[in-house]
Every structure is written in structure tokens, then in C-alpha cells.
Amino acid sequence: MATLQDQLADIRRLEGWEGSAAHAARQSFDPVDDDLIKGAAAVGAVHAQVGETIADLTKLQASISDAKHLASTNGFTIQFNGNVVDLCDLDDKANASEAELLQHERVGDQLRQMVSDIVSKGNEIEAEASRVLWAANSGDVGVDGLKDVEGAVNAGALFALEPAASPEQVNEWWNGLGTDQQNWIATHRPDWVRNRDGIPTDVRNETNRTFLDTERTRLQDQLTREQQSHPNPNQPPYGVPAQLLQRQIAVLDKLDKTLEQKDTYLIGLDTTGESLKTIVSVGNPDEADNVAVTIPGMGSQIDAGGTIEGMVREGSLMQSEVMTQLDAAGRGHETVATVAWLGYDTPPGLAAAGSDSRAVGAAPALSQYLGSIDATSSGATDPNLTLVGHSYGSLTAGLALQDGASSVVDDYVAYGSPGFYAMDEADLGMQQGHVYVMQAPDDPIRVIAETPWYGGDPADGSFTQLSTAPGTTPDGVYREGSSGHSEYPRPFTVDDQEWLRVSGYNTAAVIAGLPESAVRK
Structure with a gap:
């Protein structure tokens, strides 16, 4: 996709190609570009979601194996519909002590909770996969305003992350990305990760320090414009915005000084x-x-x-x-x-x-x-x-x-x-x-x-x-x-x-x- 987008851009830049045909061709490339971006976002979302789904299903399979083992070693079986069946007959229970019966009941309760958790997690996995796949199929994966294929793929990967993802899910998502993707996000879209729980501390530190420098520069530029517009803070409008900007800059200066330690x-x-x-x-x-x-x-x-x-x-x-x-x-x-x-x-x-x-x-x-x-x-x-x-x-x-x-x-x-x-x-x-x-x-x-x-x-x-x-x-x-x-x-x-x-x-x-x-x- 990136190669095709580059080729279309090269055609747009062809020297000497003028006239109505050239104009019509260049206009026709615009929807093609849009489709490429949407397609790239869909590919990025599906690729990330498949990786997450495989990882989730692997963990779920381990939980199923644990439940089956607990059941088989304690006189229970788990049916296909999730029902936990007690295989111990009345004679077995008649010969068991009160403590053994109590322990048997506890294992049964534990198994029923394990099965409930497995079913609940399975439903979550299915719902999340469906959300991403339906959006990809419908062209509804957001591209965050990006116009290049690489950026769109990464925006799709972010879309695959559940909006209310836990820190564990965020960490798994981040670790599932390639190194090139991680570097691109940290450089081009740091707001995706710099304050997100589950992202490694080194990444948050690096992106937040960069943001600190950028934010201080932005505030300083805004202060300069404000002072030029209202050079006398003792006359209306009394420079209140300038005073607020100065306080904000001073706070960031102190923070930056602290971070030198x-x-x-x-x-x-x-x-x-x-x-x-x-x-x-x-x-x-x-x-x-x-x-x-x-x-x-x-x-x-x-x-x-x-x-x-x-x-x-x-x-x-x-x-x-x-x-x-x-x-x-x-x-x-x-x-x-x-x-x-x-x-x-x-x-x-x-x-x-x-x-x-x-x-x-x-x-x-x-x-x-x-x-x-x-x-x-x-x-x-x-x-x-x-x-x-x-x-x-x-x-x-x-x-x-x-x-x-x-x-x-x-x-x-x-x-x-x-x-x-x-x-x-x-x-x-x-x-x-x-x-x-x-x-x-x-x-x-x-x-x-x-x-x-x-x-x-x-x-x-x-x-x-x-x-x-x-x-x-x-x-x-x-x-x-x-x-x-x-x-x-x-x-x-x-x-x-x-x-x-x-x-x-x-x-x-x-x-x-x-x-x-x-x-x-």
C-alpha cells in the first residue's frame, strides 16, 4: 500500500503533464488515496487484533486445562455446556468424612467459578474481536487525521486496543507491536502513550520529557504574543492572561529543574x-x-x-x-x-x-x-x-x-x-x-x-x-x-x-x- 501511494504521488508530480486529462487524473487519485488510508487502517487494526486474540485464546486454553485437571482429580466433570457435574455417588459420600465432604463441596464451588470466569472471558474476547472486524469491514477504523499509509496502519493498531483497556491489556498491546511501530508512535503520536497506564516507564518518561520541552516553548511563545498585545500589565485588561502564563511556565521550570536529578x-x-x-x-x-x-x-x-x-x-x-x-x-x-x-x-x-x-x-x-x-x-x-x-x-x-x-x-x-x-x-x-x-x-x-x-x-x-x-x-x-x-x-x-x-x-x-x-x- 505504501508503494502504491508513493507511485500515485510520483504521477502527480510528473513534469510536463498538463491539460484536462492531467487535471482529471489527479482529481481521480484523491478517492484512491482515501481508500488506501482507510484500507491501511483496517489492515493495521485486524493485524493487531488477530495477535491479541491469539494471545487471549492461548491464556484461555490454559485456564480451561486447569479447570479440567481440577475436575478430573476431584471427582467432577465439566460438560460441553459448562455445567459442572459431580461424579461421586452416594456410597462415596457415605464413606467420606465431614472434612472430606466439605473440601469436595469447596472444589465444586471453585470449579463453577472457574467455568463462569472462562465463559465471561470468552465472551469478552469474542465481543472485542467482533468490534474490530466489523469496523474494519465497514471502513470505520479511525485514522486520527493521518494521510500516510504507515501512520494509518499504526492508527489502526491503536483502534484495536479496547478503549477501556486495563493496564495489563495496554502492556500486551504495546509488546505486540513491532519495534518500528513503537518508535513511530513514540515519535509521531506520543499522546497515544505518554500518560497511558500499562506503557513501560522508559517510554512514558522519554515522551513526557519531550512534551515538557514542547509545552514550555508553546507557553513562552504565547506569553510573548500576550505581552506584545498588552505591554502594560497595570492597564486594562491588566495582563491577567500573561500572569497566568508566567505561573504555568514557572511550574514547568521547577519541574524541569527537579528532573535534572x-x-x-x-x-x-x-x-x-x-x-x-x-x-x-x-x-x-x-x-x-x-x-x-x-x-x-x-x-x-x-x-x-x-x-x-x-x-x-x-x-x-x-x-x-x-x-x-x-x-x-x-x-x-x-x-x-x-x-x-x-x-x-x-x-x-x-x-x-x-x-x-x-x-x-x-x-x-x-x-x-x-x-x-x-x-x-x-x-x-x-x-x-x-x-x-x-x-x-x-x-x-x-x-x-x-x-x-x-x-x-x-x-x-x-x-x-x-x-x-x-x-x-x-x-x-x-x-x-x-x-x-x-x-x-x-x-x-x-x-x-x-x-x-x-x-x-x-x-x-x-x-x-x-x-x-x-x-x-x-x-x-x-x-x-x-x-x-x-x-x-x-x-x-x-x-x-x-x-x-x-x-x-x-x-x-x-x-x-x-x-x-x-x-x-
Whole structure:
């Protein structure tokens, strides 16, 4: 197709061919070009969908084999229509113990659930394949405004990705593309992937850094035009747009400066709202054995650049402390990444923080990002994942756990929390003993938490309560405590060296999977 499009273009450019015949021929090529683009998009969609369908069916076949094996070894059979039939007769059951009968019933229930899941997944595979094939046959595969065959093929490949695809599906789609396709998308259509959960961190980092440079240049050009149109900001219309542009540029400048630090990754960047939303990591979470994701709270976007700058500095210290504790535990070969997730609109003040609407709106996005960490991990096993929430961020984090993130999160640390609609681990879907709470004695959040706005004060729940008081931690280091509402993650300085407070040390112990080393309250 690409060759034919090139040939048509060459004919259009033939020198000396003039007149009505030439004009008619060139006009006739336009619908041919359109058909080529549509055909290329259809080919790209079908090719990608066939690959995804084969991969899905291979997994489904493995699930069917597992179900058949479980059935055959436990006295059941699965009929063609999906019914699970118990082959044990009354004599078999009469001679069985009560425990054996109970186990037999449990296996039957497990088999029926497995069959239900298999049928449901099969229906999903069929529906998705039908969507793509019908669109390809009808010429309805979108081309995203692209006019070249290569671009149209890649637009078709994107169309084959289900609009509401999970991070696992996105990752499988990306890995199913050829290297040339991946490079083309990253270069020509970075918006397809730069903020998409399930795309590898290296790709998101590279495309978001490029976007950061481009966006800053665009804003600077817009500011220059605004200043030329309204040179005096003290006269109508008072240069308000210019002031807004200046603030946006300053935020991006701070972010860019922060990203100069070694081993930082720009995983997400959204400049479409009034306030910046971004995700920045110290260390690559795709390659880390231990990953922590921290959610900030109220007021974090008032100076988003400063917030990320501080969180990255604290994240670097946290990464170092976790590695120190791992080394002392004989696990020095393990790696660590700390992620600052400012991926939502935080409440600007107490009035907005009195509503859970921002946390409710952010929870699904946070849950999906947490799921993507497992999906893009290159390790032999899933990373040990810790979720950390401060203030209103702990409400957002708690709601994300209840939204499904508890299936991938190993531990949850909440400090300075106003509550998160849970008073025990079961409310969050977490295992017993894997939720930790810290609250400084003079933290004014207690007043809010005890109202109770968000389901009660977590400091009064059944969660493991960790200390915020000053003292010598198990590693022999004397550390300051935390007071007020904001000191939990912040370091203190001794002889120009920064150290994490007791609260920071405790968080590091949980991230390292060494909660027994944390200081209890």
C-alpha cells in the first residue's frame, strides 16, 4: 500500500503533464488515496487484533486445562455446556468424612467459578474481536487525521486496543507491536502513550520529557504574543492572561529543574487544567523489587512545582534509607523506586477538603496506575508495592484500595489522615497487619478525623499504630520526631546531613518489607 501511494504521488508530480486529462487524473487519485488510508487502517487494526486474540485464546486454553485437571482429580466433570457435574455417588459420600465432604463441596464451588470466569472471558474476547472486524469491514477504523499509509496502519493498531483497556491489556498491546511501530508512535503520536497506564516507564518518561520541552516553548511563545498585545500589565485588561502564563511556565521550570536529578522519571504530565498534574519517580518502578507510591494532600497544587521538588527530595532520601535497611537485612541486591503521584486535583483549602468528591474522582485513576506497576514490571515476580497517603491523600489512597487496588498493594501507610472510610484492614480489602497509621500528638487533623468526616479517626482503628516520637531507632540512629501536620516525610539536618525522622524511618521499614523493624507507638 505504501508503494502504491508513493507511485500515485510520483504521477502527480510528473513534469510536463498538463491539460484536462492531467487535471482529471489527479482529481481521480484523491478517492484512491482515501481508500488506501482507510484500507491501511483496517489492515493495521485486524493485524493487531488477530495477535491479541491469539494471545487471549492461548491464556484461555490454559485456564480451561486447569479447570479440567481440577475436575478430573476431584471427582467432577465439566460438560460441553459448562455445567459442572459431580461424579461421586452416594456410597462415596457415605464413606467420606465431614472434612472430606466439605473440601469436595469447596472444589465444586471453585470449579463453577472457574467455568463462569472462562465463559465471561470468552465472551469478552469474542465481543472485542467482533468490534474490530466489523469496523474494519465497514471502513470505520479511525485514522486520527493521518494521510500516510504507515501512520494509518499504526492508527489502526491503536483502534484495536479496547478503549477501556486495563493496564495489563495496554502492556500486551504495546509488546505486540513491532519495534518500528513503537518508535513511530513514540515519535509521531506520543499522546497515544505518554500518560497511558500499562506503557513501560522508559517510554512514558522519554515522551513526557519531550512534551515538557514542547509545552514550555508553546507557553513562552504565547506569553510573548500576550505581552506584545498588552505591554502594560497595570492597564486594562491588566495582563491577567500573561500572569497566568508566567505561573504555568514557572511550574514547568521547577519541574524541569527537579528532573535534572539523577535517576528521575517523568511518568505522567497533564497541563490541561488550571493546575499541573504529574507523576515523578526516583528509580524506575518497572525494574524495582520494592516500589512506594506516595499521594500528597490538600494544597499540593498551589505550588505544584515546589511540591514535586520536595517529594522527589524526600523520595531520594526514602530510597536511600530503604536500601540501607535492605542491606542490613541481607537483601542488599534488591532495588527500590519511590513514586510521587500528584495525578489528581487536590483540594486548595479546608473548604474543598471538607468534601470527598476530589478523592472519589481520583481513586479510579490511582487504582489503575497502581495496577500498571505490576503490568509493566520486568522482574521475575511482582514488586513489593507500598501505598503511602498523607492528609487528604490518605483518603484518596484508601478509596483506591476499596476500588480494587488492594489486589496489587502489599502494604498501606497513612499519616496525618482525616480518615478513609475504614477502621480495619477488611474495610480496605487488605490483609490483617498490613495497614499502618501514624499521627503526631499535636497534628490538628485529629479535630477533623474525630468529627468524623470520613468514617472515623484511623488512629482509633485496629490498624498497626507506629510512633512519631523522637528517639533512637533500631539502627542505632537518633532521630527527631514529627510535630504538626506536615513534618512526617520531611527530613531533619545534622551537620549538613539530612536524615529521615522516626516517621520516615518507619515508612522505609514498611516499604522494605521489614515492618518488624518499625517503631510501634
